[in-house]
Amino acid sequence: MQSPESGVHYSRWDDSSRDEVSVAAMSSTEEASCCQRLSRKLCTGRLGIAMKVLGGVALFWVIFILGYVTGYYVHKCK
Template identity: 80%
Template sequence: MQPHESSVHYSKWDDSSRDEVSMAAVSSTEEASCGRRVAQKLCSGKLGIAMKVLGGVALFWVTFILGYVTGYYVHKCK
């Protein structure tokens, strides 16, 4: 495993009193491009919308089931 390198870019805006500093971690090109391609594929377009909808539905059902089970044991008659 290679150590991650970081780069710092500093630019001062001429027309404003604000300064801009950005830092970016640089890893190997193959890892970054592969991860970026997967994220781009899963988070954009029709597939991205479908993934977000399925994630929301799954989160709803997990929350619903946890609430149901918790409510059952909290309000269980003795």
């Protein structure tokens, strides 16, 4: 019913009506995938803040340039 690599362990006690469910967190770095490690490194801490600031500045300039070019062609004198 449960796969051996899942992090959830379920066991039912025979002598009482209580059920025991335990969830194991993935704490080792070997179990984390490459994308998760990269995401954790690039999106947290000082590097994460710097990436968000740089992304915001780049997005600002892309929108500014698109608006400038669009405005140039819309208001172009004939």
